[in-house]
Amino acid sequence: LMAERQVSGSPSARLVRHVAGLFESSVPAAAQAGLACRSGCAFCCHQPVKVNAAEAFFLAGQVRERPDRAAAVREAVAQLAGRDAELPRTAWLRCPLLDEADACSVHSARPLSCHGYVSLDVEDCKKSYPQTGAWSVREPAIYGDLRNSWRLILQAALRLNGLSDTNYELNGALALVLDTEEGEKRWLRGENIFAGLKPLAPNKPE
Numbered sequence: 001l002m003a004e005r006q007v008s009g010s011p012s013a014r015l016v017r018h019v020a021g022l023f024e025s026s027v028p029a030a031a032q033a034g035l036a037c038r039s040g041c042a043f044c045c046h047q048p049v050k051v052n053a054a055e056a057f058f059l060a061g062q063v064r065e066r067p068d069r070a071a072a073v074r075e076a077v078a079q080l081a082g083r084d085a086e087l088p089r090t091a092w093l094r095c096p097l098l099d100e101a102d103a104c105s106v107h108s109a110r111p112l113s114c115h116g117y118v119s120l121d122v123e124d125c126k127k128s129y130p131q132t133g134a135w136s137v138r139e140p141a142i143y144g145d146l147r148n149s150w151r152l153i154l155q156a157a158l159r160l161n162g163l164s165d166t167n168y169e170l171n172g173a174l175a176l177v178l179d180t181e182e183g184e185k186r187w188l189r190g191e192n193i194f195a196g197l198k199p200l201a202p203n204k205p206e
Helices: 002-008 011-026 029-033 053-063 067-079 122-128 141-160 170-178 183-188
Strands: 050-052 167-169
Touching: 011 053, 011 141, 011 183, 050 053, 050 141, 050 170, 053 067, 053 141, 053 170, 053 183, 067 170, 167 170, 170 183
Parallel strands: none
Antiparallel strands: 050 167
């Protein structure tokens, strides 16, 4: 009930949940059936994740109810200081939003980058993460198209409402939102509360 009240009171949460739900319903059942992804399988959760402001606000609504996860996010930011999320094959941390059983503690609020990252073979994931080097994780071809399409739709929704669609590294954006009083209201009024964060490369024009 608490999570539902947070969603109903947050325009960002309503937007992201709606788009994520449409993404999930647009994936053909045959493509979903072939996935190797299961709860507790977290090999891929050792890489940088990009989020926009709306996704960060949605996540924050869930993380505020989990002080242990909020503290883990802040610790991750401290450990990642000086690392560039956009360097190819950069070494990264285990996602601080994973629980002790390696399940995502905010699964229903995970960003589109996570919704759309899937694998056909767990052996690909074992070989690719968490170490750096050549990553080779096979996915159904349709996932790449859908992931890009729904990210574009989310981007368009923000722009059409006069809001920024800038992407940021997940931990930095989430920690900032958690520590900013009335951050979403201020952002919706036009204040750039993310000014101190390094933006990630924009979405590809195509």
